[in-house]
Amino acid sequence: MTTAQEQVNRILEAYKERTINRVFLVACGGSSALMHPSKYFIDREATTITAEVYNSNEFIYRNPSTLGSDSLVILCSHKGKTPETTEAAKFAKGKGALTVSLMYVETAPLADESDFIVNYSWAPPGQLDAHPEIANYAILYRLTMGLLAVKEGNKKYEKLVQSLDSLSTVLNKAKEQSLENAKAYAQAAKDEPVIYTMASGVNYGIAYSFAICILMEMQWKHSHAIHAGEFFHGPFEVLDKDVPFILLMGLDETRPMEERALKFLKEHGEKLLILDAKDYDMSGIDEEMKGYLAPLLLNFVLRVYAVELAAATGHPLETRRYMFKVPY
Numbered sequence: 001m002t003t004a005q006e007q008v009n010r011i012l013e014a015y016k017e018r019t020i021n022r023v024f025l026v027a028c029g030g031s032s033a034l035m036h037p038s039k040y041f042i043d044r045e046a047t048t049i050t051a052e053v054y055n056s057n058e059f060i061y062r063n064p065s066t067l068g069s070d071s072l073v074i075l076c077s078h079k080g081k082t083p084e085t086t087e088a089a090k091f092a093k094g095k096g097a098l099t100v101s102l103m104y105v106e107t108a109p110l111a112d113e114s115d116f117i118v119n120y121s122w123a124p125p126g127q128l129d130a131h132p133e134i135a136n137y138a139i140l141y142r143l144t145m146g147l148l149a150v151k152e153g154n155k156k157y158e159k160l161v162q163s164l165d166s167l168s169t170v171l172n173k174a175k176e177q178s179l180e181n182a183k184a185y186a187q188a189a190k191d192e193p194v195i196y197t198m199a200s201g202v203n204y205g206i207a208y209s210f211a212i213c214i215l216m217e218m219q220w221k222h223s224h225a226i227h228a229g230e231f232f233h234g235p236f237e238v239l240d241k242d243v244p245f246i247l248l249m250g251l252d253e254t255r256p257m258e259e260r261a262l263k264f265l266k267e268h269g270e271k272l273l274i275l276d277a278k279d280y281d282m283s284g285i286d287e288e289m290k291g292y293l294a295p296l297l298l299n300f301v302l303r304v305y306a307v308e309l310a311a312a313t314g315h316p317l318e319t320r321r322y323m324f325k326v327p328y
């Protein structure tokens with residue numbers, strides 16, 4: 001097997017051979033959540049290229065009229081077996097798009113329907129990946145920052161590659177710093193029937209994945225990922241001293257929205273978990289990359305909390321009643 005970096009390099013070469021003016025980021029569930037930071041990056045930095053995040057099934061039903069030979073479609077599925085995502089790759093290829101699929105296995109139905117694949121590194125929740133610099137979030141940034149480097153001369157790709165060398169150290173320190181707090185939080189929150197998550201900008205996808213994958217899928221707790229700007233347009237009405245909220249504070253341009261939500265949460269709520277990227281040591285990460293890489297840090301820290309929550313609830317993260325068990 002070639003290394004993920006070699007696979008990425010080949011894809012960056014392939015970008016040079018074609019016109020690309022639109023990126024579709026297509027996946028389901030947790031794999032969809034991890035596409036959001038890359039859309040944020042393209043929205044902020046690209047001058048000629050746009051990006052959209054689609055659920056795989058909706059991508060086919062909605063059938064965007066701009067999907068065609070000038071499109072890059074990036075798909076992701078952990079084991080490359082989610083049927084909607086394989087169908088979406090086939091659909092995109094049929095429209096003439098360049099299809100690139102991420103998965104952590106070497107062979108899978110999704111690979112068969114894609115022009116290129118990247119095999120990313122993967123570790124179970126809360127465990128430090130031996131190679132976080134080539135885990136899924138990092139690969140997505142390599143592919144999207146690499147795209148803007150190739151097509152628009154954007155300089156962030158080099159800064160990304162250098163910064164990713166320090167990611168392992170950053171995450172290691174974050175785990176040490178979080179473990180005791182995570183254990184205490186898990187004891188306090190284990191019997192809560194509902195926990196809301198909130199974030200904005202580059203971190204919204206992280207809040208979404210913690211709500212739908214960790215709390216709902218893996219802990220069977222009610223949840224909803226609330227956008228920090230949308231909080232004031234409905235959701236804040238449920239806030240009270242006994243309603244738990246998790247707020248992610250990032251380092252990106254939308255942080256003022258999270259700060260506004262924090263102020264209100266502190267005034268009217270009590271059961272709050274605030275995870276602020278500012279509180280972690282991000283030495284080695286380029287200043288210009290800290291905002292973009294904060295979701296990788298916060299996502300990892302949240303997984304440390306997830307492991308402790310599962311231990312406290314006695315509900316293993318692997319337990320499912322429907323997923324992969326009944327027809328759907």
Ligand SMILES: O=P(O)(O)OC[C@H]1O[C@](O)(CO)[C@@H](O)[C@@H]1O
Pocket residue numbers: 028029030031076077078079080081082085213217
């Ligand atoms: O397509 P993937 O990434 O293999 O996803 C399969 C499942 O894994 C999750 O991402 C997390 O368990 C779910 O949301 C999804 O249904």
